[in-house]
Amino acid sequence: MARHKGHITIHDIAQSLQVSASTVSRALKNDKRISEATRKKVKQFAAENGYRLNVVASNLRKQRTETIGVIVPRIDRHFLATIISSIELHAHNHGYSVVITQSRESSDDEEKAVLTMFNQRVDGLLISTSLETKGEHNFDLFIKNNIPLVFFDRVPDDINLNRVVTNDRASSYKVTSRLLQNGHKKIYFVNGPTSILVFRNRLKGFKEALNDRGLEWNEQMYTECDLTLYSGRKIAEDILNRGDMPDAVYCSNDTTALCFLQVAQERGMSVPEDFSLHGFSDEPFSAVLTPKLSTVKQPGEEMGQIAVERLLELIDKKDLPPKTFVIPSVIKSRESDL
Amino acid sequence: MARHKGHITIHDIAQSLQVSASTVSRALKNDKRISEATRKKVKQFAAENGYRLNVVASNLRKQRTETIGVIVPRIDRHFLATIISSIELHAHNHGYSVVITQSRESSDDEEKAVLTMFNQRVDGLLISTSLETKGEHNFDLFIKNNIPLVFFDRVPDDINLNRVVTNDRASSYKVTSRLLQNGHKKIYFVNGPTSILVFRNRLKGFKEALNDRGLEWNEQMYTECDLTLYSGRKIAEDILNRGDMPDAVYCSNDTTALCFLQVAQERGMSVPEDFSLHGFSDEPFSAVLTPKLSTVKQPGEEMGQIAVERLLELIDKKDLPPKTFVIPSVIKSRESDL
DNA sequence: TTGTAAGCGTTATCAC
DNA sequence: GTGATAACGCTTACAA
Numbered sequence: 007m008a009r010h011k012g013h014i015t016i017h018d019i020a021q022s023l024q025v026s027a028s029t030v031s032r033a034l035k036n037d038k039r040i041s042e043a044t045r046k047k048v049k050q051f052a053a054e055n056g057y058r059l060n061v062v063a064s065n066l067r068k069q070r071t072e073t074i075g076v077i078v079p080r081i082d083r084h085f086l087a088t089i090i091s092s093i094e095l096h097a098h099n100h101g102y103s104v105v106i107t108q109s110r111e112s113s114d115d116e117e118k119a120v121l122t123m124f125n126q127r128v129d130g131l132l133i134s135t136s137l138e139t140k141g142e143h144n145f146d147l148f149i150k151n152n153i154p155l156v157f158f159d160r161v162p163d164d165i166n167l168n169r170v171v172t173n174d175r176a177s178s179y180k181v182t183s184r185l186l187q188n189g190h191k192k193i194y195f196v197n198g199p200t201s202i203l204v205f206r207n208r209l210k211g212f213k214e215a216l217n218d219r220g221l222e223w224n225e226q227m228y229t230e231c232d233l234t235l236y237s238g239r240k241i242a243e244d245i246l247n248r249g250d251m252p253d254a255v256y257c258s259n260d261t262t263a264l265c266f267l268q269v270a271q272e273r274g275m276s277v278p279e280d281f282s283l284h285g286f287s288d289e290p291f292s293a294v295l296t297p298k299l300s301t302v303k304q305p306g307e308e309m310g311q312i313a314v315e316r317l318l319e320l321i322d323k324k325d326l327p328p329k330t331f332v333i334p335s336v337i338k339s340r341e342s343d344l
Numbered sequence: 345m346a347r348h349k350g351h352i353t354i355h356d357i358a359q360s361l362q363v364s365a366s367t368v369s370r371a372l373k374n375d376k377r378i379s380e381a382t383r384k385k386v387k388q389f390a391a392e393n394g395y396r397l398n399v400v401a402s403n404l405r406k407q408r409t410e411t412i413g414v415i416v417p418r419i420d421r422h423f424l425a426t427i428i429s430s431i432e433l434h435a436h437n438h439g440y441s442v443v444i445t446q447s448r449e450s451s452d453d454e455e456k457a458v459l460t461m462f463n464q465r466v467d468g469l470l471i472s473t474s475l476e477t478k479g480e481h482n483f484d485l486f487i488k489n490n491i492p493l494v495f496f497d498r499v500p501d502d503i504n505l506n507r508v509v510t511n512d513r514a515s516s517y518k519v520t521s522r523l524l525q526n527g528h529k530k531i532y533f534v535n536g537p538t539s540i541l542v543f544r545n546r547l548k549g550f551k552e553a554l555n556d557r558g559l560e561w562n563e564q565m566y567t568e569c570d571l572t573l574y575s576g577r578k579i580a581e582d583i584l585n586r587g588d589m590p591d592a593v594y595c596s597n598d599t600t601a602l603c604f605l606q607v608a609q610e611r612g613m614s615v616p617e618d619f620s621l622h623g624f625s626d627e628p629f630s631a632v633l634t635p636k637l638s639t640v641k642q643p644g645e646e647m648g649q650i651a652v653e654r655l656l657e658l659i660d661k662k663d664l665p666p667k668t669f670v671i672p673s674v675i676k677s678r679e680s681d682l
Numbered sequence: 683t684t685g686t687a688a689g690c691g692t693t694a695t696c697a698c
Numbered sequence: 699g700t701g702a703t704a705a706c707g708c709t710t711a712c713a714a
Contacts, residue, residue: 013489015707026685031709041683058485061463062404063707066690071400073443082429084422084628091420094446103464105411105443108432125399126441147396151351264632290422291629294602353691364701369693377699401691404706686713691706698701 014057023051034059065127073103074317075123075131079111079160084290085306086134089158092310093132100318102129113138120144130154130317135162137199142167154320158313159304163203168320169330170313174204177302177335178211181256181284185343186219190253190282194227196241196266197258205230208258208286227252231262238265246270254282254343260289260301267295267342282343297341305333352395361389372397403465411441412655413461413469417449417498422628423644424472427496430648431470438656440467451476458482468492468655473500475537480505492658496651497642501541506658507668508651512542515640515673516549516596519622523592523681524557528620532565532590534579534600543568546596546624565590569600576603584608592620592681598627598639605633605680620681635679643671 016030023030025044033040033048034057040048051057065071074097078086090106097104105128109116116136123131124147131148133155142162148155158170185193195212198205213223229245231237242265245252257263263285270277277283277297285292285301292299312331320326354368361368363382371378371386372395378386389395403409412435416424428444435442443466447454454474461469462485469486471493480500486493496508523531533550536543551561567583569575580603583590595601601623608615615621615635623630623639630637650669658664 017707027707028686028709029684031707032684035709039683044683056485058459059463060404060465060707062400062409062465063690064709066398066400066404066692066706067708067710069690080429081419081432082422082425084420084425087420087422087425090444091418091446094419094444095448098445103443103460104445105441106428106432107436107442108429110433121396122441125397127398127400147394268632289628291632294606294629295632296634355691365691366693366702367700369691370700373693379699382699398691401706402693404690404708405692405694407706684714686711688709688711690708693705695704696702698699 013060014055015060016057019048019051019055019057023047070129071103071127072101073105073126073128074314075119075126075128076104076106077109077116077119077123077131077133078106079134079136080108081106085159085287085304088306089134089310089313092307093314096311096314100314102314102318109136109139111137113140113144117144120147124148124151124153128153129321130156132313132317133157134159136160137202140201152324154317156313156317156320158309160202160204163206165330166328167330168316168328170309170316171204171330171332172304172309172335173332174207174335175211175214177286177337178208178258179215180211180337181286181302182212182215183218184337184339185254185256185282185284186215186221188254188282188343191221192227192250192252193254193256194245194252195229195256195258196238196245196262197228197230198233199230205258212256231257231259233259233261235261235265238262239269242266242269246273246275252281254284256284256286258286260285260287260292260299263299263301263342264289264291264295267299277342278344284343288338293338293340295342300340300343301338302335303338304335308333351398352393353398354395357386357389357393357395361385408467409441409465410439411443411464411466412652413457413464413466414442414444415447415454415457415461415469415471416444417472417474418446419444423497423625423642426644427472427648427651430645431652434649434652438652440652440656447474447477449475451478451482455482458485462486462489462491466491467659468494470651470655471495472497474498475540478539490662492655494651494655494658496647498540498542501544503668504666505668506654506666508647508654509542509668509670510642510647510673511670512545512673513549513552515624515675516546517553518549518675519594519624519640520550520553521556522675522677523594523620523622524553524559526592526620526682528591529559530565530588530590531592531594532583533567533594533596534576534583534604535566535568535596536571537568543596550594569595569597571597571599573599573603576600577607580604580607584611584613590619592622594622594624596624598623598625598630598637601637601639601680602627602629602633605637615680616682622681626676631676631678633680638678638681639676640673641676642673646671 020027033045107119161169288303358365371383445457499507626641
């Protein structure tokens, strides 16, 4: 706000026009109680003299900021960028501004971000938690003060919260079933860290699909990967070096699937001839790999929209019971898992 | 700020502790003029009672918001997401918050965003312009009021502005020279719209490289693409259907290069055997295509950091002369252009 | 239809 | 070392 100094205020307009500041304030808001003539006069003067509402002052007085805070692990991950883009679009359509902070997967940074957002008096908060976050402790400040909070994608496992998620378990079940239907018996599942709910759910879906076909869960055919390329490659190398190759590899994440594809190709194997490969998340690269990677597309735009709409609803009507929205993902069957 | 109501203020603390509000305010800021004892007492009480500074009130009083505005065409484009991520990181490291708006390539929306940002009294603005934007007219409000403004990536062609860009012309020159050195004579250049400075610069670099080797610029070997997949495919089909195939295709954008690769493969051609292919922008998919796409990696993180640092410098010292920062890109020579 | 006055929660100035 | 007071620019009862 530095150097906005000296900017014209409603008092300046009032003085010039020989009316009161409240009249100016009302006229600018098109308040019917002010005569058509005065309204016109005020608005014209304001326009001609470059008057611009000071939202900071207005916010202080109104005790609301029409701003929502967004805290995500990182902005530059495709799926999150998609959600953020959608959040920004729908928030603005409803007249809300958006303040963004990254937790960078750190629970401490996430907590600090929450405090900052509170200090800024955002009207509500949208959060996808960091990998480190345990429970909803970090968000107590908002919860205790009953300020609207909606979790999306990576959410705490607590139905007393407002959450927007996708149907990971069902999608994972479908992927696994499809692999089984295609005759694969030895399916290796490379999951993400099960400290995160989405990965626990994907694991559930996987196990259920096996169960429903009378196959038993086998510890040897399962690993967890921390989602980095480094860890993905190590796991891929490890598995593809084994004597007993899997028929299919199902990764809870396209980046890990990519590692398998690359390692396989380096070893002269081909996908899906030597083994089927299935990913999860539909990264931008997945559709253009050779072979095109089969994967699961998560509904980012829709999740962002629903999250915003729910948050605004909570800001509006104070005490709605918590609700979890489940937006279905879609299986993208391409070439890697024939 | 709704429902932050009833939250404790410095006056509540003052009353409880039988001191004045100014003492509380000072104590909380660790003002040396307040005795150690009082400071401790105040801070402890504040902590125990969950006091949280109301930044809105503080901002109004201080006439600055410690917030910077960011306006970009879209958040969900990889390169921009990278820059935004960097902006957020460095802004927060300096104690600034970040408000984001997308212009969605619309000049009108961009202008509206500028007005909103002004109303919010952001201390400065970071902008990458929309495809439609002509000149710097949209930003007059900030320019006239002398509020710091830094353009990045897509910037107006006006050296009186603060800008952070990459060396497009030199990179384009290098790419073209490399292609020529490798013996290619018929190089087809598919550029982006030259209404945008970066594309004008890439075209300049291309022409200069031809010139320096005594080759002449040939209208037939040039098209502009609007960066969409649809337009990219059409151009690729058109060119690969011609009688006289190019030796090499150089695209000002990886997405367009991808279209060429796909169309070529559909027609049974191979890259780089049938023609060399070079992109620009280093999308996440580029390194994992078959063949791996040679391209130009733009320094997004660095650009974001420099943009923030410059903006904060301008916020700090009012009247620095405008400056353009040129951060070099790096050529990623991979497999598609042997 | 318009005006008066109080107040949102801070911080800065001046005084003691 | 601390306090009183005004002001930041706006909105909103309440009055007129």
